[in-house]
Amino acid sequence: MSTDVSVIGYASGKVQGVWFRYFVQQQAQPLGVTGYAKNLVDGQVEVLLCGSEESVAQVQKAVANGPPDARVDGVQWQSIEAQIAHGFEIL
Template identity: 50%
Template sequence: MGDVCKRAFVEGRVQGVWFRGSTQERARRLGIGGWARNLPDGRVEVLMCGSEEAVAKLEEWLHKGPPLAKVVNISIAEEVIAQKVLV
């Protein structure tokens, strides 16, 4: 399995319930890089990069989130990240 990057947009009660912090902790434990940020429309955007297995685990967790969150919709797309090749 190789590395992948995916971008998720999470909708529902996901701001003000420690969603970003919980996502960061979970990603760190899984060895995933990326970030999570609040959007002005109330969604949380998450970029996650790592092994296919680890990203799949975080993706699954995003559907529920931390205890106070209420996720109502999530959209996820694979991202193409350019890599610099040294010759």
């Protein structure tokens, strides 16, 4: 039985204007991971992932690599209290 977890992460590098948020959504939805991806004014993308430990970990790996046109310099992840999110939003 898998445990549901929630993590929030901040991706830095060339992560805006390269379809990064949509890429995260495409990785998350088939795995049943909910949350959001949101551009921040400082150039980072904030990502909330909620779901099973295994699925969230898989999406975290994808986020660390990013889509082909992106350059992910790093992602700072933090575990947070389990959240309830419906679907995966692009904000």
